[in-house]
Amino acid sequence: MMTEQYDIKNNIKIGQEIFENLAHDIRPGWAGLVLSRFDHYIKDIPISIRELYPIIDDKNRWKEAHKQFTKIRAFGLENKNYEPNNYLRLAEVVAKVTYNASGQSAPFDSDSGHYLASLALKATEYFQDNRLNAEVKSAILLFSRNKKFKDNLTVADDFLLYKKIDNILWFDWDPIAVNDIAPRDEYQSYVPEIFRLVKAKSDRQEIANRLYKLETENMGMSGTIENCLTIADKILKAQ
Structure with a gap:
């Protein structure tokens, strides 16, 4: 279509x-x-x-x-x-x-x-x-x-969840504060990993720890675990 x-x-x-x-x-x-x-x-x-x-x-x-x-x-x-x-x-x-x-x-x-x-x-x-x-x-x-x-509600649900996670990382997490200037795919390489954690029933602490590691080690930013916990909560509510 x-x-x-x-x-x-x-x-x-x-x-x-x-x-x-x-x-x-x-x-x-x-x-x-x-x-x-x-x-x-x-x-x-x-x-x-x-x-x-x-x-x-x-x-x-x-x-x-x-x-x-x-x-x-x-x-x-x-x-x-x-x-x-x-x-x-x-x-x-x-x-x-x-x-x-x-x-x-x-x-x-x-x-x-x-x-x-x-x-x-x-x-x-x-x-x-x-x-x-x-x-x-x-x-x-x-x-x-x-x-x-x-025809496949499970696939549709997963796809919607994946998109929601992508949106949360872009609009709410945005550790390098570029969502008003950078290309839309700035954080999309991290979405599959966070999606897998959610599907594996990881708790908020596990998800927050991974976000924090991405911020501080992968990007070299000075993020806070408290903010990552807030983002993790938002991600889990998106299910």
Whole structure:
């Protein structure tokens, strides 16, 4: 599927194709990943949106996304001048997609997820930042290049986790403080090792120790084990 060649932002049929190619249980994680691309660009993320992330990360809590949608909608109604407005609309759709995946009664419209890609790209226009646009488009198309993800949930879950770890190392760890100037692949050579540690059920201390060693020995930086423990916690929560 060569979706890159088409206008994802303005053609809802492209958004529908992308969404329908996703396995049912992978949709919340994917939607949350797209939303999270804005985390480092929004100065004050509304609490109602921050609260949505742990719901997305726990399948047993997906049913709570209906109430979270209501909270996000209420925030928008109370803050009608909030910018970018498309970011709030995107968060609402993410909540809808998450609730619908729970299988609970009274789901939102089944085509809610068709608008996610378009809203995400429209939200990037507010920032006029090429890096954000690239990050959002990469997240949108994460599962679009290989149909095997729709048929193999385990492979899709692992791929999503791998991408989340990559993002955490880039946006949150960033020991040499270059994520605003360096090529996007600066830390990608470390992702496979950290991914293997997570899959091997390593605890936070083991992961933090490895991050600390990479910082201090491989890169020659003066990192702290405390910060590495914080990053390790974030990585483990991404499962």
